[in-house]
Amino acid sequence: MEHGLRRAIYHSKAVGVMIRLFLSLLTLLALPLAGCGPSQPEAEGPLAGAKIGGPFQLIDAKGKTVTDRDFAGRYRVMYFGYTFCPDVCPTDMQAIAAGLKLLDKSAPAKAKKIAPIFITLDPERDTPAVVGRFAAAFDPRIIGLTGTPAQIEAVKKAYAVWAAKGDKSPGGGYLVNHSRQVYLMDPSNKPLALVPADEGPEAVAKTLDQWVR
Template sequence: MQSRLLKRALIIFVAGFILLLIGLAAAWYLREPAPPPQSRIDGGSTGEARIGGPFELTDQNGELRRARHFSGQYMLIYFGFTFCPDVCPTALTNMTQALDLLEEGAPAKANQVVPIFITVDPERDTVEEMASYAEHFHPDLVALTGTKDQIAAAAKQYRVYYEKVEDASASNYLMDHSSYIYLMGPEGEYLTHYTHQTPADELAEGLERYIK
């Protein structure tokens, strides 16, 4: 009798533990933005990656920029915000260093790449703020901002997740956002993506491999 009770208790314990693991896994999955699908060129899904599209934003010089203005060039795009404490600076620094490495090894290919930074925090990231921030990174960096609707439209095209994280101080809030560096082809087609943690040398190798 006692053996049967112990066996039943063990079964209940194991079942409960499994349910707990399933619950934790589900919570993590819902919290973490899913990475964008791979295009055929990456050896992933054979379907066409639905990433990228038209946008209309303003650069750090106050000039209107549309996606079609970059036609014929490879766009290296990152969405973030200037008040980001570490993730965004890391991504932009890696982009800068990767382009410097590409310039050393394959200058003709480096000239075909336009690094682009698009804010997800238009409330604080004004044209002036973007201009000041862009000076810390690659000299060719195009820093884009716009209205809330324009940013939302651009983020939707690139499947970028972002959300304002409220803080006690209204001016010191953070932005929770996905952190991918997209490489787009000369016709605006999605080629591949990297993360903000991709080392500069690895990113440079990837650029050299994709750029014709």
């Protein structure tokens, strides 16, 4: 069991690296090529022009329907994970929450413009109440969202998120291998940058301070 867990964790982290490389390639492809047609305005962020994001319809902790339009006019920090995650998800969520608190002190006006969002990749176990408690445990501002399997699949596709359920253990539990990116979306729900939660709270705060206007 322990060996299987270590292997799943290693696989999850390896997939995260591949996803980061893929997103970097998307960013490069989105940039204008010098000498090829008229000059274009400089990109607003590293992910400007990448095909990431779009409309979604999910369910919040109170069981109410939430859509992307509910966050119009606000920057969004979007993280995808699951509440039964043994290591990466709580680590990243802690970094995001601590980074927001640092921004509260250094740039409170910017911090107020951000809606931090946690979207589950395990709708089978992560009910509205479960995902709500998980998100709020890190920071009351973090909005936990779940949905039907079809709704989660749709948002995964829109935001270029990879996830796959692992084999069940004898006790019935299972891991969800998934990519690890954290997106900063602009007030129009267009991608701005990746938030480096894996580098700690200071890196999170620095990235948010750089791109939130």
